[in-house]
Amino acid sequence: MVSTAALAETAAALGDPARLNMLAALMDGRALTAGELAGVAGVAPTTASGHLARLLDAGLLAVEKQGRHRYHRLASPDVARVLEGLMALSATRPRPQPRTGPRDSALREARTCYDHLAGRVAVGMADAMVQRGHLDLSPDGGVLTEEGGRFLARLGVAVPATRSRPFCRPCLDWSERHPHLAGALGAALCRRCLELGWIRRLEGSRALSITPAGRLGLREAFGLVPAPAP
Template structure:
């Protein structure tokens, strides 16, 4: 293709195994150091530094500086959405890096996708909000209804902060291969879950693990 966006360059950046592993690690939404990302990718620090420079120049990650320390995070939610979709395509075609194990069912049940809830619970939440008319529209063209906005406000989810991120956005879930909720509302709901103590994240993983009563409280609060 001679005209239009250069998808080959982006595909090349993501396609290297070391870079792909580092990008996958950043799907947790946390900022990580070069050393932590090198460990995730199983490569030497010098090699990781070169990969991170290429990813930064390609606009896929951003660097945060705090004194002498440098931290890296995904550039934005659009990058996370592309990675989640690629994970789904890989899973659909049987391209799995490891055998399933104890963590696999937990990841499929509930996990963090950059800054919002994914997995089976994320899909059920999205479907429930649409069924009740909290969300209206289809695909990427979804929005909060007036009643839905009032409901979120009553729960204490503040969406008034200015942001380049859309208020509501669908994101294709890699494990369920159906949509879950992203955007500022998705982030607000995830933050609300943690603030209420319904769930937590085990260190070093994307898993969202609910307490004994937490999942029931979460489902009741959002009525799904």
């Protein structure tokens, strides 16, 4: 059982706007340098070093070394799941609603949540698979049915054989407040959508652009009609 002291340490590590900005910048699965994360957080490099050390000690970040450079990334998909859950929880609090621009609309429509898809499109994909009997999702996890396996095979999705991480599970979407598909299966579906050219990453953001081929493919495979590009 996790001790209350360990839980309090993790919560304290998350309880700073600069550190949360750093973690949010890594939600698309990238690895960034300390200097890049300092810019994201709006703090001096020396201050950023202290924040990064705190996140590393809390087990929220991992470091990869390449030559003289050190790159920081989220320690695991579980960290991304916690962050997405906190975003969903925060979104339910009553507060004045600011006017949102095209960037916010793009994030709501389609984005990455670490290594899988999130946003309205991802929730729609998961809902379609559940309604067709391809997936069985519950708060505790998920199961890919035989028919679901055949459906993904037709799309060319390489269903992971390894069970080194959760295979299939729901992840509460912070903007839709409804589950999208995560786990190894969600990551495989995201990779296939990129390979097919259905989605394209937007530089400097975890928002995704739905391509013309993606609009056709999502409609034919999942019955979805993505919103027009802003």
